[in-house]
Amino acid sequence: MADQQQISVTPVHDKAGLKAFIEIAYELNAHDPNWVAPLRAEVREMFNPAKNPFYGHATVQPMIARRGGKVVGRISAHIDHLALTQPASQGMGPGTGNFGMFEAADAQVAHALLAAAEQWLRDQGMTRALGPLSLSIWDEPGLLTAGFDSPPMVMMGHHNRAYRGWIEAAGYTVAKKLLTYELPIVEGFSPLIQRIVATGHRNERIRIRKVDKSRFDEESAIILEILNEAWGKNWGFVPITDAEIAYIGKKLRPLVREDLIMIAEYDGRPVAFLMTLPDINAVIAPLKGSLLPFGWAKLLWWLRHTRSPSVRVPLMGVRTELQNSRLAAQMAFMMIETVRIEVVGRYGGVRGELGWVLDDNQGMVAIADAINSKVNREYLIYEKPL
Numbered sequence: 001m002a003d004q005q006q007i008s009v010t011p012v013h014d015k016a017g018l019k020a021f022i023e024i025a026y027e028l029n030a031h032d033p034n035w036v037a038p039l040r041a042e043v044r045e046m047f048n049p050a051k052n053p054f055y056g057h058a059t060v061q062p063m064i065a066r067r068g069g070k071v072v073g074r075i076s077a078h079i080d081h082l083a084l085t086q087p088a089s090q091g092m093g094p095g096t097g098n099f100g101m102f103e104a105a106d107a108q109v110a111h112a113l114l115a116a117a118e119q120w121l122r123d124q125g126m127t128r129a130l131g132p133l134s135l136s137i138w139d140e141p142g143l144l145t146a147g148f149d150s151p152p153m154v155m156m157g158h159h160n161r162a163y164r165g166w167i168e169a170a171g172y173t174v175a176k177k178l179l180t181y182e183l184p185i186v187e188g189f190s191p192l193i194q195r196i197v198a199t200g201h202r203n204e205r206i207r208i209r210k211v212d213k214s215r216f217d218e219e220s221a222i223i224l225e226i227l228n229e230a231w232g233k234n235w236g237f238v239p240i241t242d243a244e245i246a247y248i249g250k251k252l253r254p255l256v257r258e259d260l261i262m263i264a265e266y267d268g269r270p271v272a273f274l275m276t277l278p279d280i281n282a283v284i285a286p287l288k289g290s291l292l293p294f295g296w297a298k299l300l301w302w303l304r305h306t307r308s309p310s311v312r313v314p315l316m317g318v319r320t321e322l323q324n325s326r327l328a329a330q331m332a333f334m335m336i337e338t339v340r341i342e343v344v345g346r347y348g349g350v351r352g353e354l355g356w357v358l359d360d361n362q363g364m365v366a367i368a369d370a371i372n373s374k375v376n377r378e379y380l381i382y383e384k385p386l
Helices: 015-028 039-047 108-121 162-169 191-202 213-230 242-250 281-287 295-304 328-346 363-368
Strands: 007-011 059-068 070-080 096-104 129-130 142-145 171-186 206-210 262-266 269-280 311-318 349-356 372-386
Touching: 007 108, 007 142, 015 039, 015 059, 015 070, 039 129, 070 108, 096 108, 096 162, 108 129, 108 142, 108 328, 142 162, 142 363, 171 262, 171 363, 191 206, 191 328, 206 363, 213 242, 213 262, 213 269, 242 281, 269 328, 311 328, 328 363, 349 372
Parallel strands: 096 129, 311 349
Antiparallel strands: 007 059, 059 070, 070 096, 129 372, 142 372, 171 349, 171 372, 206 262, 262 269, 269 311
16 A cells, blocks of 8 residues: 555646646546536636635635646645634634545545645644535535435535545544435425415415516525525524625526525515525536537526426525514425425426535424425534644
8 A cells, every 4th residue: 555655735726737636536436426527617617716706705725636646636725714704603713724625536645635735724824624615615515424325416515435434534523514305396295384385375464476587686686685694693604795696696597497496575575585496417417527519508408498307495594583483484385385386397396405404403404394304415514623
């Protein structure tokens, strides 16, 4: 077995290094049938400071590991300077840096990569490493530790099951558990939930409406303003900037279906939202990370003629003054049921996924339980003092 001295970890500063950083993920995951290869262009853009607004409040250093001249792993070390301003009690806070984009050929490579990321964070004055976050808490947080038997849905990660042992052997302990829930959607919900929904629709003060794509920027701003407020006291929260709001809106616009994103109004004021996305991963997976030669045509056709057996609810939020109230739960059920009917009837949907959800978010866990959804994936975020 090769010893640790034969592994070198170097920072990426040029196009050739970034290409190697991107390609090693495809090489290491090539034989995993449930790994969904991201489009290479999307990964390149993620690490382009001129395009990714995350760089407007973050310092990022990608690194690659080599053994005998061969690339055998990668990691990113990064500091979200907005996260440093958050209360330490919420998971981030002063002195907390991050690692992410973690891929390694074996345990020795993993330990070398983690050690290099930790040293970079120390050199930047950080006292704690938290990860994996790839890159921000709003992208793909956590390491998959349960649910390896099926591909992830859109905007969720899939990882080698060995990574957990390698990370924990490097001295990391669990900081937080994130869950996703498999949601039955074809047959509808229980009579109790149906009564709650029907009662809500009879309440003239409540209005559930779909978003208006002709006012996309305005609607996006409403949703993300509620999101920043609703999630403001959650573990791991980092505010989304105006530049990120515009960027996220642009990236998601091709996926947005007006009848799958709901806004709940109370006395005419937007107070809650639910975002549902078709699972584009099912289309991306066969492309193996490239739109050439004909992948672009398949993707474009799908975006214009979406029929999706699977959908995911990545985001849901309610304003703070209504949180943990019966009204908030009622509006949540109303939005979920409205979307369920559309997904089944218009898009041929048979399966939904809700999350991620913090495992100690009692309100969301209660909603997930009430609609008979079951945990199908678990992600762990780790921490280590530096």
